Amino acid sequence: MADAGPIVFAAAGVATLAAALLPRLLNKAPVSMPMVFLAAGALTFAVIDPLPDPDPVRHSSVVLHLTELCVIISLMGAGLALNRPVGWRRWSTTWRLLGITMPLTMVAVAVLGWSVLGFGVAGAVLLAAALAPTDPVLATEVQVAEPADNTDDPEDSDDEARFALTSEAGLNDGLAFPFTYLAIALATTPGDWLPHWLAVDVVWRLAAGLLVGMGTGWLLRKLFFAAPSEKFRLAKHAEGFVALAAVFLAYGVAELANGYGFVAVFVCACTIRAGERSHGYHRVLHQYVEQVERLLTVVVIFLLGGAVATGLFAGIGWREILVALSILLVVRPLAGLIGLAKGRTGPRERVVVSFFGVRGVGSVFYVAYALESAHFLEEGSMWRIVGLVVVGSIVIHGITATPVMRFLDRKRETVASP
Template sequence: MSPYTIGLTLLGLAILGVAWLPSLLEKYPLSYPILYLLLGMGVFALPLGLPVPDPLAHPQLVTHATELCVIVALTGTGLKIDRAFSWRPWLPPLLLVLVLMVLNIAGLTGGAWLVGLPLASAVLLAACLAPTDPVLAGDVQVGDPGEGREDNVRFALTGEAGLNDGLAFPFVYLALALLPAATPLAERLQEWAWHDVLYRTAAGLGLGWLSGKLLALLIFHLPKRVSIKSSAYGFVALAVTLLSYGVTELVHGYGFLAVFIASLTLRSYERKHEYHKQMHAFTDQLERLLIVIILILLGGAIVHGLLAPLTWSDAALGLGLIFLLRPLGGLLTLAGVPGMTWAERAVVSFFGIRGIGSLFYLAFALEKGDFDDPRRLWAILGFTIVVSMVVHGILATPVMDWLDRRHGRPIAAEIAEETREEEQREEGPEARAEPGRQ
């Protein structure tokens, strides 16, 4: 059998699942990423002649596939946040990024150094694992644009996931600066401070804001005869993603940060316009497609030995992040935030989901620098992501339902059922009677 034909069949099955599984699983404590990871493990365990998905053998493919997935997810994340930016409402996600993420990086660096990783590798691993993921965290994020599901927990986790995928980058560059080089360490750190921290961050923020403003003018303020048709809104979504990212990367800024800021800026224009919903729907579908491809390949990599170098101390490092460092650090970071209950602080602190962004950072850094024992780094990273995916994926639905009931809000399954009933009412009895409309 041809591996290409098998791949096409597998891709077709994955796309069908993208359309079907979310509604099937909405009432159950299980997320579809877990199923795709298992699918990848099962398919690549069979003697089908499929190429081994080794991240070290195909570094550029891993880097660019995960990169595209993250920037598409960041666009969708920014578009679905209804809350306008101001310091007080945005205090929780800002604290999670500027305080908790730095604490997690420091703690993880110390733990990785204790289990025998050199300092540069320890900083790199910490920088890769500290940011939460905008891709796999859909079950604990806000709803679609204008949907209204923007409580304290969902907003904090969504804002954090959008911001920290860009703001973790300086620490990846710090790990690269710590590698042995001919230039004195003091000069490398000075270069890192002004260029990788200050300049790249400022470029990401500034160009993201400017991109969002300019694109908003093109979308909302052109004369009607030359305006963009509603049928092309999905393509505009992709254009927003690629333009803001590409322009920022061309001037060596942080493209991840620029994409999120651009989508937030765009969202601030004409907040009730149908454009936002249609653009978000397109990015959501594209994001899901990229997710399943990456997760199937991750499952295949696990079957073919990705986790083989893992030691007990390495596993303890990943478990410590998920069950100790993130939850305790989150509770301390959010302790003084007004308007959040203890239950909300606990849920936000626990659901620090790791995922596709971490894969990108490690693949990117290993392309740029010669780090010791890269297979061990991939093993620790892969193990932590899988544990996070399983634990958080299983607990997301019941925990969020418990929190919603506690605060007198309808749970996600009830909202989905009401939406389906409303759509049926809008179709009318004649439309429902037509064959194939169910």
């Protein structure tokens, strides 16, 4: 067997160049970058023999840490991109998606897993936890693009659909964690899980993630914009890679405190964004994070395509296909419409936000995390159904995102014009 090293390096070079060029080439096409790399991964692993096996079951630890890194980088980018200050009324659409749409989605997915797929209670809860949150990694086409500089009204700088999808993806990735722990508890200690789950996995971990995110964000914000010496005032030097320091610091401290690092990273990003809101350094930080996120996304989706080509869907049946389509085309849209009813979104925005419940890297992470922490009888089926939903989301939402968002932008411009 030939050495795969040179092939891997050559492929990495091509993929990196493609990651830089494709967003511009596909700007107006009904094709997303994840679709291209999913297909490229499947074709590469199907044609070239000596490549390493990308099976997520055998390499669950690698999958866990790679997707973990991808998600936390993306959460920082999502938080930095939001121009709208946090508030109960300003974020009312987000609170509806988190408080109504997400629970409804989880209940529906758990019922489908239990009744249609034959999962046990623990497996059904894990399926719901993995597939309920929307994804900040693969949803770039329908999210806020970048921080706005010198905006007089931050609330008006983000259209409601993009803002809702970005803020929802930033928070619900962390909010799915308590239910992942619930699935783990049901699989390991089914008789005595409730007190520990409520006190630790819900109250303590959420509070710790929130407080660590606010604290690290406040400290870094002071360092960036208000340090007593200009040598330490990093905003003056426009060092974009410092965004990685914010990601790793918030995530690491939160995890050391047994808090939710996902929550901490997003809250840290929003806290940094709240300081000197019109300063151009926010854009510098966001652009660097976006570039790193794009490279990691290429790796993850390329390997997902390889897993599909090498047997991830082996043994899949009509039940899994039916459940996957139901989650993407029925469950999320209906739950979204219910959650957003009589809210501040218009009818078109409501439909768009409800439809684009993108599933992706976060779902893969939660499955890998739970399967590393406990034994689930449905392990093979879990990977198949989650993989199918993620691939379906990449294809369905990738095809529709560009034309739908362009249509929404035209309608909004028409209403705004005199």
